[in-house]
Amino acid sequence: MTSPLTTGADARTRKGPGGVALSLALLPALAVVLILFGGGFALGIVQALGYLPGAGLGEWSLAHFARVLSDPDFLHSFLLTLYIAGASTVIAAGISIPAALGLASLSKRSRVIHFIFQMPLTVPHLVIAIAVMFMLAPAGLLSRAATGAGWIASPADFPLLINDAWGIGIILTYVWKEIPFITLMLLAVLRHTGRDLLDVGRTLKADAWQRFRYITLPIIFPALGAASLIVFAYTFGAFEVPFLLGQTYPMTLPVWAYKHYSDIDLMARPEGIATGIVIALVVMAAVILAQVLTKAARKRGLIA
Amino acid sequence: MGELDLKNLRIDYGARMIIRDFNLAVRNGEMMSLLGPSGAGKTTILKAIAGLLAPAAGDILIDGQSVRDVPPEKRDAVMVFQKPLLFPFMNVAQNIGFGLRMQGQPGREARRHIGAILALTQLEGLEHRKVHELSGGQQQRVALARALVLKPSVLLLDEPLSNLDANLRQRMRELIQTIQSETRMTMLFVTHDQSEALMISHRVALLLEGRLRQVGAPRELFYQPADPEVARFFGGRNFFQGHVRDGKLHSDLGVFPVGPQNGNGHVRTATIRPEDIRIAPRATGQSRGLRGRVVKTRFEGSSTRVVVACGANEVMVLTPEDAFRPGQEVEITVPPEKIRLFPGD
Ligand SMILES: Nc1ncnc2c1ncn2[C@@H]1O[C@H](COP(=O)(O)OP(=O)(O)OP(=O)(O)O)[C@@H](O)[C@H]1O
Ligand SMILES: [Mg+2]
Numbered sequence: 001m002t003s004p005l006t007t008g009a010d011a012r013t014r015k016g017p018g019g020v021a022l023s024l025a026l027l028p029a030l031a032v033v034l035i036l037f038g039g040g041f042a043l044g045i046v047q048a049l050g051y052l053p054g055a056g057l058g059e060w061s062l063a064h065f066a067r068v069l070s071d072p073d074f075l076h077s078f079l080l081t082l083y084i085a086g087a088s089t090v091i092a093a094g095i096s097i098p099a100a101l102g103l104a105s106l107s108k109r110s111r112v113i114h115f116i117f118q119m120p121l122t123v124p125h126l127v128i129a130i131a132v133m134f135m136l137a138p139a140g141l142l143s144r145a146a147t148g149a150g151w152i153a154s155p156a157d158f159p160l161l162i163n164d165a166w167g168i169g170i171i172l173t174y175v176w177k178e179i180p181f182i183t184l185m186l187l188a189v190l191r192h193t194g195r196d197l198l199d200v201g202r203t204l205k206a207d208a209w210q211r212f213r214y215i216t217l218p219i220i221f222p223a224l225g226a227a228s229l230i231v232f233a234y235t236f237g238a239f240e241v242p243f244l245l246g247q248t249y250p251m252t253l254p255v256w257a258y259k260h261y262s263d264i265d266l267m268a269r270p271e272g273i274a275t276g277i278v279i280a281l282v283v284m285a286a287v288i289l290a291q292v293l294t295k296a297a298r299k300r301g302l303i304a
Numbered sequence: 305m306g307e308l309d310l311k312n313l314r315i316d317y318g319a320r321m322i323i324r325d326f327n328l329a330v331r332n333g334e335m336m337s338l339l340g341p342s343g344a345g346k347t348t349i350l351k352a353i354a355g356l357l358a359p360a361a362g363d364i365l366i367d368g369q370s371v372r373d374v375p376p377e378k379r380d381a382v383m384v385f386q387k388p389l390l391f392p393f394m395n396v397a398q399n400i401g402f403g404l405r406m407q408g409q410p411g412r413e414a415r416r417h418i419g420a421i422l423a424l425t426q427l428e429g430l431e432h433r434k435v436h437e438l439s440g441g442q443q444q445r446v447a448l449a450r451a452l453v454l455k456p457s458v459l460l461l462d463e464p465l466s467n468l469d470a471n472l473r474q475r476m477r478e479l480i481q482t483i484q485s486e487t488r489m490t491m492l493f494v495t496h497d498q499s500e501a502l503m504i505s506h507r508v509a510l511l512l513e514g515r516l517r518q519v520g521a522p523r524e525l526f527y528q529p530a531d532p533e534v535a536r537f538f539g540g541r542n543f544f545q546g547h548v549r550d551g552k553l554h555s556d557l558g559v560f561p562v563g564p565q566n567g568n569g570h571v572r573t574a575t576i577r578p579e580d581i582r583i584a585p586r587a588t589g590q591s592r593g594l595r596g597r598v599v600k601t602r603f604e605g606s607s608t609r610v611v612v613a614c615g616a617n618e619v620m621v622l623t624p625e626d627a628f629r630p631g632q633e634v635e636i637t638v639p640p641e642k643i644r645l646f647p648g649d
Contacts, residue, residue: 207377
């Protein structure tokens with residue numbers, strides 16, 4: 001995952017002759033991205049529109065989109081995915097705000113705390129999902145520990161936390177993984193402008209709550225919005241965590257798309273791709289919105 | 305009311321003592337400059353008065369009341385920072401109205417106050433601008449307006465003109481002066497620019513390396529500096545030694561009447577300002593001036609700085625005439641009444 005606060009390099013390099021040279025130098029990399037992503041996307045659209053000659057499907061139509069969108073199971077999946085992504089994002093953001101404020105108020109940067117916060121950023125989601133599985137499964141570490149401690153009579157009494165209807169295992173995985181990401185983004189903003197503006201607020205008679213409400217929140221809002229949208233986009237489109245920790249029905253959209261695409265019935269494949277395109281559209285909308293917020297923040301000098 | 309009293313203030317950053325034994329009393333309605341070079345501790349003192357830094361020792365009194373235990377938001381002192389530090393997510397009017405809003409002032413009354421301050425700081429028509437659409441000078445004025453609108457007992461200004469060009473600087477300085485004389489607000493104005501301090505304030509306090517060196521009216525600091533370092537800060541360059549005997553200073557530069565003095569016979573330091581020395585090409589006839597030779601010159605526009613070697617001494621002269629060249633033989637005259645003799649120790 002890349003930080004939207006660092007992807008803006010092009011916006012600054014665009015100015016001046018040096019920027020042009022840099023843009024030219026980036027062209028090959030851009031071309032690769034465009035061909036791979038854009039090409040794949042175009043190919044996907046073509047297939048979703050029913051053009052799959054190898055499978056004897058040669059006609060163009062919106063029928064697959066229509067079938068996907070009118071399928072009640074699709075709606076279930078869509079709502080489940082929305083719920084999981086939304087809940088993960090809201091919980092992670094809710095914890096990140098006090099965490100960032102706490103870190104920013106430390107007079108000296110604590111390396112240990114920073115290390116603890118940076119660590120989850122480097123661990124792949126898949127690894128965390130497997131760790132969560134070992135911890136929270138009905139026969140997992142926590143359940144056995146609770147039994148051993150006498151809190152529950154047998155592992156069977158342990159609440160269902162993975163492959164459960166509420167997606168608790170999935171959400172926990174995402175929350176653990178995304179808190180550091182959001183927190184560090186907020187911390188950067190608070191360090192950049194926060195302290196001085198809070199001092200100004202103090203001499204202008206704002207009490208602690210007013211400083212939080214009228215200075216801190218507006219300062220962090222663009223970064224909080226951008227980071228949350230990125231997290232939302234990621235959790236909406238991610239496959240491996242719900243695949244491992246989710247229940248069999250309803251599935252999240254990415255799992256549903258994968259199931260259809262890899263179905264032995266080739267007729268299901270366009271539907272899988274159509275679903276994938278729906279996911280891609282949601283993700284793209286979130287990312288574009290995140291960029292808009294980042295741009296606004298930069299214009300106001302909230303971030304470098 | 306707005307009386308500010310700083311008593312035996314000591315301020316530390318960690319183990320480093322930045323300010324020590326600082327005593328200063330600013331009178332109600334006074335415009336006082338806190339003057340000092342970069343790093344002297346001026347901002348540190350203002351932050352302590354505003355409550356953003358806790359002094360290690362000493363006390364701060366506003367209108368006779370100690371404010372040591374009063375948090376910044378409750379102190380009747382508002383600080384304008386070195387940088388404008390406007391709230392980027394608010395427009396001009398919202399920035400100016402911030403303090404009023406925090407105090408729960410109703411919208412209509414607040415708008416009236418904001419309107420009056422906009423006029424006073426010549427910001428009319430800009431109230432709906434976003435702050436990143438303002439020039440540096442406009443931003444400084446918004447920062448000033450944002451503090452003025454609260455009508456604090458004491459206004460603390462931390463080099464509010466430092467980021468402006470010479471023209472705008474003068475206009476803003478006059479603006480602040482006008483506002484001060486109209487509102488009679490007590491102001492502590494920090495600057496590192498000696499001429500700015502002399503122009504703007506009723507009294508000047510000179511801070512060197514965390515210590516208060518002299519407080520007084522502008523002319524007092526300029527013409528009667530307490531010691532050579534103060535004189536040097538105000539552009540004094542010619543320091544020489546001599547001893548006083550029978551009301552006369554005997555020195556390398558000559559013998560000058562200085563009036564009755566204590567400490568007959570002791571070595572004392574004296575100074576004469578470069579602009580007080582008269583310089584002329586050496587005349588052929590008889591003269592009572594000191595003979596010397598021009599070492600170098602520096603053209604400064606309305607005046608020229610000339611360094612003259614007189615025997616073992618180098619004397620700096622500031623003259624309105626751009627008529628001297630290195631190597632030239634000249635004659636300088638030191639008017640005795642312009643000599644400042646520092647008190648002996
Ligand atoms: N947060 C800080 N931590 C440690 N030392 C500091 C801190 N802020 C300032 N200092 C030191 O305290 C001294 C006084 O700083 P201060 O900012 O008060 O100077 P100043 O007179 O305002 O200078 P300037 O005209 O450059 O603004 C300087 O030596 C500075 O290095
Ligand atoms: Mg300063």
